[in-house]
Amino acid sequence: MRIVEIREMAVPLEGSVANAVVDFTRHTVSLVAVITDVTRDGVPVYGVAFNSIGRFAQSGLLRDRMIPRVLDAPPDELLDPDTGILDPERVLRAALADEKPGGHGDRASAAAAIELACWDLLGKLAGEPAYVTIARTDGRTPTRRPAPVYAAGGYYRPGDDIAQLREEISGYLESGYRAVKIKVGGLSLDDDLRRVDEVVSTVGSGGAVAVDANGRFGRELALTYAKALEPYRLRWFEEPVDPLDYGATAELTATYDGAIATGENLFSRQEVANLLQFGGIRPNREILQMDAGLSYGLTEYRGMLDVMESAGIGRAHAVPHGGHLINLHIVAGLGLGGCEAYPGVFQPFGGYSTDCAIEDGTVTPAEHPGFGLEAKVELSGLISRLVG
Structure with a gap:
C-alpha cells in the first residue's frame, strides 16, 4: 500500500x-x-x-x-x-x-x-475501533469498558453570570457527568471564588470539581489562589503557573495539599522527564495531562507514558487534555485514568458522537472503525468535503 x-x-x-x-x-x-x-x-x-x-x-x-x-x-x-x-x-x-x-x-x-x-x-x-488497534499494538488485551469522564466547561463568556454558570453545570449533571472543571484566573480572586462556591454547591462536592488557571499566575498569585482553594478539597488545581516553571510547580506541590494537574503543554518525553525531576510531582497525587494531539501523536505520547511509569507514576494518573473522540480511544486503548469532554464548547471537534454512552460519570466508545469521527454529526460534512 x-x-x-x-x-x-x-x-x-x-x-x-x-x-x-x-x-x-x-x-x-x-x-x-x-x-x-x-x-x-x-x-x-x-x-x-x-x-x-x-x-x-x-x-x-x-x-x-x-x-x-x-x-x-x-x-x-x-x-x-x-x-x-x-x-x-x-x-x-x-x-x-x-x-x-x-x-x-x-x-x-x-x-x-x-x-x-x-x-x-x-x-x-x-x-475495528481505534481503541482496539491501539490496545493490541500496546500489548494489551482490547476491552470495551466505560472510562471515567468529566465535563470541561465553566469558561468565561460575554455577559456571563452565576445563574448561567449554574445552568451550564446542571446540564452536564443531567447528561450523565458526575465531575466538572471550570476556569479560574480571569476575574478577581473573590469573583472566582464565588463561581467555585456555586459550582461546588451545584455538584455537591468539591472532590468532583476541578479548576484550571491555564498557566495564568505568577508564583505569588498561584500560592494565594492555592491557599484560598485548599478548603474546598477540589479534584485538582490545573496549570496554576507557566507549564515550564518547574520551580514554582514544586513550590506549590510542597504547600498545597490537593492535587496539581499539569502537562498539557509539554510536547516531548524529555519535557515530561524534566517535570518529574524538577517539578515536585508526587507520584500518587498529581494528574498528568499530556495530549497526543499536541505532542507528535501517539508514538511520542507512549514514550511519555514510559517516562511516567519509570518514575513510579501509574497510568491511572494520566488524564489527557482534549475532550474529543481521538483521546477517548487513546484512553480506552491504553488503560488511562480518564477522559476530558467538551460537551458544550469547541464544536465541531469537542465532545463525542451521540452513540458514545455517557452514564454515571463514565463514557463508553462506540464501535465505528477507526476513531469514528464520521459518526459525529458536526464533523461528518467537513470530512466528506476533505476526502470527497
Whole structure:
C-alpha cells in the first residue's frame, strides 16, 4: 500500500468563550486526511484526524514541510516490514526529516495530525475501533469498558453570570457527568471564588470539581489562589503557573495539599522527564495531562507514558487534555485514568458522537472503525468535503 495524497483543511471553532489567557473566538483546527491506494467498495481507504483543540491550525507547517516530506519518502520506508501496512511511527519520522531536536511548539501538533490520521487508517483497514488497534499494538488485551469522564466547561463568556454558570453545570449533571472543571484566573480572586462556591454547591462536592488557571499566575498569585482553594478539597488545581516553571510547580506541590494537574503543554518525553525531576510531582497525587494531539501523536505520547511509569507514576494518573473522540480511544486503548469532554464548547471537534454512552460519570466508545469521527454529526460534512 502507499499514501497517494494528504489533505489539510483549517476549520474555525464555533462559539465565543475564553479562559484566563486565551479568547477562542478566532481559533482554528487542522483537519487532516491521509488517503491511500487501498480501496473498499471502489472507494479509497483514508485516515482522518486533527491537531488538538485550543491552539491553531497548522496549515503552513503541514503543507510547506511535513506533507511533502511524507509524500516524497520511498513508499516502502513508510510500511511496517512485518505487515506491509502503514506504520505511524515511520510516517512521523518522515514528516520530521531534517528537523532539529527541541523547540517543539506548533511543530508537535502539526506532526500529530498526520500521525494520528494513520491510527484512524489502521483501525479502518482492520475494520475495528481505534481503541482496539491501539490496545493490541500496546500489548494489551482490547476491552470495551466505560472510562471515567468529566465535563470541561465553566469558561468565561460575554455577559456571563452565576445563574448561567449554574445552568451550564446542571446540564452536564443531567447528561450523565458526575465531575466538572471550570476556569479560574480571569476575574478577581473573590469573583472566582464565588463561581467555585456555586459550582461546588451545584455538584455537591468539591472532590468532583476541578479548576484550571491555564498557566495564568505568577508564583505569588498561584500560592494565594492555592491557599484560598485548599478548603474546598477540589479534584485538582490545573496549570496554576507557566507549564515550564518547574520551580514554582514544586513550590506549590510542597504547600498545597490537593492535587496539581499539569502537562498539557509539554510536547516531548524529555519535557515530561524534566517535570518529574524538577517539578515536585508526587507520584500518587498529581494528574498528568499530556495530549497526543499536541505532542507528535501517539508514538511520542507512549514514550511519555514510559517516562511516567519509570518514575513510579501509574497510568491511572494520566488524564489527557482534549475532550474529543481521538483521546477517548487513546484512553480506552491504553488503560488511562480518564477522559476530558467538551460537551458544550469547541464544536465541531469537542465532545463525542451521540452513540458514545455517557452514564454515571463514565463514557463508553462506540464501535465505528477507526476513531469514528464520521459518526459525529458536526464533523461528518467537513470530512466528506476533505476526502470527497
